[in-house]
Amino acid sequence: MAERVVEARHLSKVYQMGDVEVHALRGLSLDINRGEAMAIMGPSGSGKSTLMNILGCLDRPSAGSYHLDGESVANLDDDQLADIRNRKVGFVFQTFNLLRRTSALENVELPLRYAGVGAGRRQRAIAALEAVGLGERLDHRPNELSGGQQQRVAIARALVNEPAIIMADEPTGNLDSKAGADIMKLLLKLNRQDGKTLIIVTHDSDVAEQTDRIVLIRDGQVEADRKLGRSKKIASKGK
Amino acid sequence: MDFIASLQAAIESITANKLRSALTVLGIVIGVGAVIAMLAIGRGAQDSIAGSIEGIGTNLLFVMRGDSQNQVRNPQPLTMDDAAALSDVFQAPSVINVAPLLQGSATVSARGESTTTTLNGITSEHEAVRGWSVSEGEFINSSHLLGRSAVVLLGTAVADDLFGRHDGLVGETVRINGQPFRVIGILAERGTGGFSNENDTVMVPLTTAQARLLQRSTPRSVDVILVQAVDADAVPQASEQVANILRTRHRTALGADDFTIINQQDFLDTAASITGVLTIFLGGIAAISLLVGGIGIMNIMLVSVIERTREIGLRKALGARKRDILFQFLAESSLLSLIGGILGITLGWLISVGVGAIAAAANADIVPKIGIDSVLLATLFSMAVGLFFGLYPANQAANLQPVEALRYE
């Protein structure tokens, strides 16, 4: 039995919009094994981003339990959640979310700074940028990089703290198909070669088909959960 | 998050909006500048007044007729005999010098020029008690007093008015209220600080003044008796001895002294308390402008937090804790106010120098003094203003929820 990184039980999320309650998640349960590459699909408004935010500890569920990498996250305060995000989760956003006025290198250093890493910080950031093929662009600012390159910087930033899981909410949504394909290739390489657990939210079934597993979400519930045959289990590899 | 990184983020944000930062800082600059300048000017005025009081002489008591509340009826005038009694070494061992004084105004003329000035009837003791000296000629001595001589010492201002110079005048004749007086000396020039110009004066023997120039109802009366104590510690004893002698001589009822003794220190204390109040008042008004500057900082910080909502959300997503965000924004606001404080100290210094120059040009000898303490006070105060007014916006930022912050457009 493979080791579970994500163990979510009966998650629900209710948004109060004035008098109306919006049920974004309705008792959703989901397990993800270490080393898995998984795609979350579903129509707009089905709750994909809401789920990702909870899995990434950016948000708390209204009800349900959640263990990330063996730790129960339910009763943690804001600062403890920040710490979990810092150590266990690497985020890749649709809109890159790089700091505009700082270099690629400094952007990648940021999670290490918040982790309190002093010695070797620069080297680790450089290594992460080299791993995404941007070893030559250390001092470039985001506005001096293409969209694809910016997303690579974001991936390097997600990698640099060696998190248990990488979460990407529509990482190719703002890129053309060529750049998007490159980013997907890079993310899958991190999964296949380095054993990183990967969760990708996408609307693109070509993207989803490249992963090991597709979870379809509708109305805040799992509608289908399909393992793709060609996944060669490498679950216990990596750390 | 390390301190350097927060500071770096703060500097980045300040330099990203240079004009906006400059305008924000300006509020603090003006506030701190005003506080520094006002405190400096207040202190300069205090020093100037204290200096002129101390310039009268040292360890002095001023004895005057009448009680300070004007309750005692028919106070006896002070006389030459009172003054002589105060010089008694046995009854007043703490007294070293006694200098009676008669003072009024007189018209002095020579060669068709004429001026109205302060006339002092003095004794030879004034040379020691008041620290007077002559730049040429000789001081009034006891034989002038005994002989009620028609001799006069001219202050430099009077000499300049009458003769256009203040040297080589010994032996000239001037008329005081029409009567001829021989010039025996010119008083050495004194600083012009304080309440009156001490160079604008003439001095004649006290006896001469009593007889011919400043007639009082009682022939041998004087206006003030200056008493000098042997040293600073002896001033209270001297005061007590003087009081006892005068009580006996005037046969006053118990608790109904018909004279007043003012200690030089009393003058200093009164002046210090007046200038102190003035300084606090001016400083308080200036501090209000510093407060307004602080509100400016708060305003800009609030805008900055809103503008950077997404950035804050991102930093939190990457693992920033509340205190990391709090510290980043507090660093920004206190840096702004610290820059303002430093520029403000410079501005305050410039204002002080300017006021000093204007005062010097107007012959008022106020030298504004910027103390280390007021610089420290202004620096700390401006930092505190930055921290205080930055706290609310920084707290807003620190408490943002990451999801909502990231979603913010």
Ligand SMILES: Nc1ncnc2c1ncn2[C@@H]1O[C@H](COP(=O)(O)OP(=O)(O)OP(=O)(O)O)[C@@H](O)[C@H]1O
């Ligand atoms: N902060 C919020 N306040 C109120 N309702 C919200 C909030 N966030 C999400 N919702 C609602 O929750 C539901 C799920 O939203 P979510 O963003 O998870 O959808 P999604 O599957 O990511 O959609 P898309 O594919 O368009 O990104 C939607 O109906 C949305 O309107």
Ligand SMILES: [Mg+2]
């Ligand atoms: Mg979404």
